[in-house]
Amino acid sequence: MNGRQIILDHINGREAAALMVDGQLDDLLIESDAPRAGTIYRAIADRPVKGQGGMFVKTPDGSAFLRQVKGLAPGDRILVQVTGMAEPGKAIPVTQKVLFKSRYAIVTPGAPGLNVSRSIRDDDARDALLAIAHAEAGEADVGLILRSACEGAPEDEIAEDVRAMLDLCEAVMADVEGDVEMLSEGDGPHVAAWRDWSEPADVVTEAGSFETHGVLDALEAADGDEVALGSGAYMYVEPTRALVAVDVNTGRDTSPAAGTKANFAMAKLLPRALRVRGLGGQIVLDLAPMAKKDRRGFEATLRAALKRDVIDTTLVGFTPLGHYELQRKNARTPLTELLK
Structure with a gap:
């Protein structure tokens, strides 16, 4: 199916949200037993x-x-x-750098200033959003960032969201005295999907929708190591105790350009493969044979793909053995643990 779908359901008794783009599982959030990010x-x-x-x-x-x-x-x-x-x-x-994040607004205590997402380029839209920011937070001693989801959204919804985050910020930041306590719990998968997957999409909420919309099939594929790269090439994404190893293979293609094509295809698909599997930490790419002159183009392709990713990843570079290393934030519980 073409287009974007946000599918909200449960799996193994856990709340879960899946983002499907043109029939492919593009992102996945599943409740885990660990404290939620943002708590x-x-x-x-x-x-x-x-x-x-x-x-x-x-x-x-x-x-x-x-x-x-x-x-x-x-x-x-x-x-x-x-x-x-x-x-x-x-x-x-x-x-200690506490943030209060919602669909339209991020409130930043200790970092004052009123800002609008740089992805909103229309001057009139930016002026209108800054007017909302000044009206709602101009007297506050905290910072405010209006997110890209504000573009085209109703102004009253944006203002209401800003007020809610400012009120939550004020209540939490004033509650310092006392014993250890959870003051605000992070968002679960369904709320996080509403908050962060803000591009237009069909939203499906019926029970059992993971099965009827192909999410379970996609999860079964993601629970394995192999990822097809096209033209018979593939990569293996294999987590170990110390790191995540990614091995690129050209398959039956033995042409001189086969390794370069497979590596570039891997660079485009790697963020999604890591994202849906919930993998982070040290990532080591064992690339297919490729001329050194193609390394710069490969790195540019990988950087562009990661720029659109939601999880912070640092490109470390090539090793003397020709491997490529990355350092990725451990933001999620691995999928293999959640599907047990």
């Missing part, structure tokens, strides 16, 4: 980590790790926000 805690500083500039803090959901700590002593009460998934046996990753 805000009142935490208590516990013990510093010498040599790393970080500190373990106590939260109601267990120990969390806070990086780049300055002026914080054990026993201090602070507000922290969950930034991603805690790896097995490790502390919950948190930050």
